[in-house]
Amino acid sequence: MLEFLENIIPSSPVALVVFALFPMVIIIVYALFAIWLERKVAGFIQDRLGPMRTGGFHGWAQTIADMLKLIQKEDIIPKDASSFLFKLAPFMIFTASYAAFAVIPFSSGYIGSNINIGVFYLLAITSFLTISIIMASWASNNKWSLVGGMRTAAQMVSYEVPTIVTVLSVLIVAGSMNLMTITEMQTGNDIMGFLPNWFIFQNPFLIVAFAIFAISMLAESHRVPFDLPESESELVAGYQTEYSGMRWGMFMLAEYADMLLLSLLGATLFFGGWNSPFGTFMSGPIWGFGWFMLKGMLLVFVMMWIRWTLPRYRVDQLMHICWSILIPLSFVNFVLVALWEMIF
Amino acid sequence: MQKQLKEGYQTFKSIFIGMAITLRHLFQPSVTIQYPDVRVELPPGVRSKLYVNIDDCIGCLLCARACPVNCIDIETVKATSDVDLGKTSTGNPKRLWVTQFDIDMSKCMYCDLCVYPCPTNCIYMVPEYEYSEFDRKNLIFEFSNLSPEKVTEVKDKLEKENEEKNRQKELAQQKKDQEKKDQETDTDTDAGKAGE
Numbered sequence: 214m215l216e217f218l219e220n221i222i223p224s225s226p227v228a229l230v231v232f233a234l235f236p237m238v239i240i241i242v243y244a245l246f247a248i249w250l251e252r253k254v255a256g257f258i259q260d261r262l263g264p265m266r267t268g269g270f271h272g273w274a275q276t277i278a279d280m281l282k283l284i285q286k287e288d289i290i291p292k293d294a295s296s297f298l299f300k301l302a303p304f305m306i307f308t309a310s311y312a313a314f315a316v317i318p319f320s321s322g323y324i325g326s327n328i329n330i331g332v333f334y335l336l337a338i339t340s341f342l343t344i345s346i347i348m349a350s351w352a353s354n355n356k357w358s359l360v361g362g363m364r365t366a367a368q369m370v371s372y373e374v375p376t377i378v379t380v381l382s383v384l385i386v387a388g389s390m391n392l393m394t395i396t397e398m399q400t401g402n403d404i405m406g407f408l409p410n411w412f413i414f415q416n417p418f419l420i421v422a423f424a425i426f427a428i429s430m431l432a433e434s435h436r437v438p439f440d441l442p443e444s445e446s447e448l449v450a451g452y453q454t455e456y457s458g459m460r461w462g463m464f465m466l467a468e469y470a471d472m473l474l475l476s477l478l479g480a481t482l483f484f485g486g487w488n489s490p491f492g493t494f495m496s497g498p499i500w501g502f503g504w505f506m507l508k509g510m511l512l513v514f515v516m517m518w519i520r521w522t523l524p525r526y527r528v529d530q531l532m533h534i535c536w537s538i539l540i541p542l543s544f545v546n547f548v549l550v551a552l553w554e555m556i557f
Numbered sequence: 558m559q560k561q562l563k564e565g566y567q568t569f570k571s572i573f574i575g576m577a578i579t580l581r582h583l584f585q586p587s588v589t590i591q592y593p594d595v596r597v598e599l600p601p602g603v604r605s606k607l608y609v610n611i612d613d614c615i616g617c618l619l620c621a622r623a624c625p626v627n628c629i630d631i632e633t634v635k636a637t638s639d640v641d642l643g644k645t646s647t648g649n650p651k652r653l654w655v656t657q658f659d660i661d662m663s664k665c666m667y668c669d670l671c672v673y674p675c676p677t678n679c680i681y682m683v684p685e686y687e688y689s690e691f692d693r694k695n696l697i698f699e700f701s702n703l704s705p706e707k708v709t710e711v712k713d714k715l716e717k718e719n720e721e722k723n724r725q726k727e728l729a730q731q732k733k734d735q736e737k738k739d740q741e742t743d744t745d746t747d748a749g750k751a752g753e
Contacts, residue, residue, distance in 0.1 A: 258579045262589040522579040523572065538565075 236314035236325060239506075244469040245276045247510075251517050258521040286458035294455065295352040302349035303456065303463035309341030310470040317477050318393045319505060320487045322498035331392040332380055335478065336373070339433075342471065343369045346442065346452050349464075353455035361451025364528060365435065365442035371535040372432040372439075378543040379426040382419065382550040383482045386412055396486030409492070411485040418550040423483045425543045430475045430516075432535070434468065437520040441528060476512035477505070484508050599684040604667040606685045607660050609700040613645040613679035616653035620671035620680050628664035629671060632657035634711050637718045645677045655701055656708045662688070663696040 215232045222228040249264065252275065256263025268274025290296050313335050315325035328334060343366055350362020387395045401410045408414045413423055432439040443451035453464050480486060486508075487501030495504075526534070590597060599605070616633035633653040636642050642651035672681050690696055703711070 254583070257583045257587065260582055260585055260587045260589075262587045262591070265591060518576060518579060518583075522575045 233325065235323065236317070236319070237311065239319070240311065240314070240466070240470045240473065243473055243506075244466050245280070247469050247472070247513060248276045248279075248465075249273065250514070251520075254514070254517045255521050258518075280462065283459050283462040288460065289455075289457045291354060291455050293354045295354070298348050298352035299455075300460075302345050302352060303460045303467070305348065306342055306345035306467040307463050307470070309338060309345060310467050310474055312341075313338045313474050314470075316392055317474070318396050318481065318486055320498045320501035321397075323502070324393050327391065327393055330390050332384065332390045332395075335392075335474075336377055336380065339471075339474070340373070342467070349456070350452040353452070355455050357449045357454045358452050361442045361448045361454070364448075365452060367528075368432055368435065368439065368441060368531060368535075371532060372429045372539075375425050375429040375535065375539040375543045376433060378540070378547050379422040379429070380478075380482060382422045382543075382547045383412055385547075385551050385554055386416055386419065392481050392486070396481055396488065399485040400488050402492040409485055409488060409490050411483065411488070413483040416550055416553050418546055418553055419483065421546045422543070422550065423479070425539055425546065426479060426483070427512075427515075429535075429539060430479060431519065432531070434471045434475050434516070436472065436516050438523040438526050439531060440520075440525060441531060472513055472516060473509060476516070477509040479512055480505060480508035599686075602682075603684050604669050604682045606662065606683050606688060607665060607671070607698075608681060608683040609658055609660070610679040610681075611655060611658060611700045611702050613647065613677045614655050614658065614700075615645060615649055615651050615677060616655045617676060619674040619676065623670045623674045625668060625670065626664050626666055628661040628666075630657065630659040630661070631655065634708070634715055636711075637714045645679070647677045649677055654703065654708075654711045656703055656711065658700040659697050660700065661697045663693050 215228065218228040218232050219225050222231065249272070253263040253271070255261075264272030264275040266272055267278050290299055316328060316331035316335050318324040346365045346369075347362045350358040350365070353359075383395070384390060387398055389395055389398070399410050399412060402408065403410055404414045413419050431437075435442045441451075442448075443453060448454070453461055456464060487498075487505040489496040489500060489504050616631060618631055618633075621627075621629040621631045632655075634656050636652055636654055642654070644650050667682075669682065688696075
């Protein structure tokens, strides 16, 4: 992809910037679409219609209109807030989720950085999300923000453990941390003659691993039922309380980008990444990109579906689920996956 | 251990039941009516806005008296004898000019009590509900179709006729008085004559 861009664009730094901005385009287009989709899904689940008027067909331009509104809004910084950190936090949170996209293989022809420690880098860089949320909450000088930020820190640090252990169980099967290599290992349709070689079909214990990963994925991207950081009914809006205008928009964008990131990671680790479910049929690089986004969007849709079904957990229940159920289960499962790999 | 497994099973079961319900609702047609584009037909007998068919109004003030909040303001002028106001569509003769028929919809409580006393069925509710205004004064609906000039003309005419009548009455009275006096004098003279 980079070579191709360097061929059509004469200046190689410009080609590099275009290459690096590719995930940005995906994130923005996806965020505009996903926010609209979220409203539509919420509407349909509650037997409403959702946005219908902006832009004509089913309110497709609603999110664009909202973005324009957010850009025009006054940029309010509270008098007693720590203004430098307050201004920095939204950009840092977006940088963290954007940086993580560097190791996601969008198709067989595109990966931002084909490094050997891809998964490790991804898990490390997403820790910046926690730091920037704490930064935002502390700098706001507001009790709701601080409580929300502390909850976020507790939640994300706790749920990182089961996430990492489930990711590790995939890494045992794959034997590589490079996400491109992991995806390439899942090419082909050999299981029982027709099933694709996806990891979720390769090892029965990886199904359990995926269930744990899905639950901790919800918690990591603070979606319902684990949306305690911004639980509206208790904390106004959590760490976002003091933010307005486009700075708040950055948080929203980062939240949706984070959803996509974790869904794409799940799709890469368990559902064969950019591999077509029909073997070599429809499996070029562009088809691959389509398949990959489709898998990611399906997981995002499931997250939305769960959001409009389940109520929110209490803080103690949240911690109980993580420390006394998910973590022991994921460790046991990790050992079982390893045993299965040893025996077969 | 067994209890915990059972609880875990129950949790997952209820989550999947809930998700099945929401999935079913996802594909159900929505109940929303897109209001300005689609309007629900109002049921008969809906009370939303008062209307007066002023051609049928005989100015009997029954509706104004029935109103519990005094939101109907009627002023009538008696028609002079040279004008025939005709009849209402129900056959009642009209004898009054209705110079003012104002309904203050900001006061109206939609009780429908003014509708039933009307002898000519000229005041009734119409199914119209989009009449919000920025100024409260715009909610006073004037139904009288007489122009202010016409009203003054009618009033002047009535005054003149009344004056005329009064004069005639006075004249008649004077005449009567005169006749009485004359009679009295006559009888006096008669008596005097008789006395002579």
